[in-house]
Amino acid sequence: MALKLVSRSQWGARAYRMPNGGTLYSGKRGGIKLHYLGTAYADRPHAQCDDYVRQIQAQHMDGNGWSDIGYSFVVCTHGYVYEGRGLRRRNSANGNTTLNNQDYAVLLLVGSSGLTRPTDAQLHGARDAIDYVRREGPAGSWLGGHRDGYATSCPGTAVYAWVKAGAPRPKSTNTEQEEAPMADLTKHDVATAAWFTDIIQAPTDAPDVQTNPNWTPQSYLRSIYNAAVRTEEKVDALLAAVAELKKES
Ligand SMILES: [Zn+2]
Ligand SMILES: [Zn+2]
Known part of the structure; x- marks a missing residue:
């Protein structure tokens, strides 16, 4: 430029x-x-x-x-x-x-x-x-x-x-x-480009926004998936604790 x-x-x-x-x-x-x-x-x-x-x-x-x-x-x-x-x-x-x-x-x-x-x-x-x-x-x-x-x-x-x-x-x-000329692109090309391009702005309270202000759709979904896994683990731990308490009472 x-x-x-x-x-x-x-x-x-x-x-x-x-x-x-x-x-x-x-x-x-x-x-x-x-x-x-x-x-x-x-x-x-x-x-x-x-x-x-x-x-x-x-x-x-x-x-x-x-x-x-x-x-x-x-x-x-x-x-x-x-x-x-x-x-x-x-x-x-x-x-x-x-x-x-x-x-x-x-x-x-x-x-x-x-x-x-x-x-x-x-x-x-x-x-x-x-x-x-x-x-x-x-x-x-x-x-x-x-x-x-x-x-x-x-x-x-x-x-x-x-x-x-x-x-x-x-x-x-x-x-x-x-x-790029659109005529040469297939739907698959467009979808792939969108998937791997930094077009999603990270939420300002995201933990890694300092290092990655723009997320790809791929990384965004991965973050959501990781958060879901962590939540599932916490729920499992809570259920185990409840079962333990029931046994004791
Ligand atoms: Zn200006
Ligand atoms: Zn200043």
């Missing part, structure tokens, strides 16, 4: 305040920390994404009193990468000056309610941003979330699981070029 970079002038960024907005990184950046909004977020047409990024900047400058938008880059659900503080200027999003100086800060427009999972296009965009920042920053190979080394739930369950898995590109793409 080619990086879809939206420069500050393209999204209509306000000028940052000096001197603090112009503070450069001192030394090497170890890697990249991902963030989410931590508020409700509803997906929207891409035409409205730059409004939203300007709104974040206004909130950071006017509400928080910062010199600029806090993040290095912002990735919308359509996979566009908005330049915030960019490659050279130190971000202010990671919690404190040491952490800000240590890693880049990349925000995904994902909420704590509403849209809580990144879209495939957004994961491609975030991956593009990671590759770009590593190459041009340069950033070291470390990848993680705001919560690493700082007390916060950011970047939320789904984004954190993805970044700790190494930020892989989504397997299934919906681009027209890559779609």
